Amino acid sequence: MPIFEENIYFGSPVEQFKAHSDEILGVIHDVCFSPFHILGPKVNAFEDDFAQWHDSPYCVGVGSGTDALTLTMKAMGIGKGDEVITVSHTALATVASIALTGAKAVLVDIDKETCTISPKKIETAITTNTKAIMPVHLYGFPCDMDAINAIAQKHNLYVIEDCAQAHGAKYKGQKVGTIGDAGCFSFYPTKNLGAIGDGGGVITKHADIAQKIRQLRQYGWNDERIGEYASGVSRLDALQAAVLSVKLKHLDNDIAKRRTIAAEYDRLIDWSKFDRPKESENCKAAYHLYVIMSPRRNGLIEAMKKENVFLGVHYEHSAHKNPGYKEYIKLPDDGLTVTEHMSNVVVSLPMYPELELSKVAKITEFLNEF
16 A cells, blocks of 8 residues: 555646645636736736845746746847856756757756755856846755845846745845846746736836836837837736735745755755755745755655656756757856756755654655655
8 A cells, every 4th residue: 555545746737736726726716707818917916026025126927937937138239149147957947048049058056965056156257248147046055145146237237036846945034036136036836926827027216227128028019019129928916916915925924834845854854865955044945845865866756656656857858858959058167066966966845834743654664664
């Protein structure tokens, strides 16, 4: 008999919906009977709430987290011939967003303790074509933003924070997304703040960047619907905004639950058999994922499946391993040693606010025996 009768996944948008279903169904009803299904008052209200939650002056809602990154770079004038420094150990969306501008992703290695971008590797990657640094707050772990900002200021570069996995994570008490020039978020259903479809948003302190993104998300239109820039469409719809506004009210509590679950894993796992990314002293991780490292990852995944526990891998295929992006990628001369190692050993355990601690105990008991 498996240890669980029901399936346990590494993330569960269904459980999050069930936790807030009455509120969510209520706002869906409101949107369906309103004249505004794209943008409109619900989107405006969410943008205001998300900006306020970050103590930031501006938020712009867009169609996805990838679009949030791409439109931010376009608003900054980044395009063909330019370079953006980032990592390969991330969701492919990070590099895809750079490719969509026509720029090149200059990849550097990650820190072996945190699995986030290594500031020591950044400066050697800067050229006359470099326009921005894109740190990824992977798994909900903040990057070393003081070091990154110092390098950016020295070389007059933009800092674009990829916060797709880090809603609510803090660096020295400040929420990520507000530390660089812009913070880009995904509202994909499994994220810490997830919609019931796709969506994204940009936080920024720069009025001009916010205004240009608002135009770029809709044909480059100004207030008179005159297209001042050539652009496509990437609009956050009212339905997703309404759902996000409901979930935003619970986000602080949900992050606290994630941290409680992470602490239980920390306490129960036999660390003589496994390793994990470390939470830096000045950081407060949001634990979008709870990731461990195991040299026997594939065997562990198969063994857990038989117990109805379905683990994830973030990420087995590093960005530079995707052949369709080869022309948009520049690799370092000294390689990506840590990235290559992590892609072979990382595995994501179940992590979502509604996960019961009794289930965490059963998972870790099996893990330790394996």
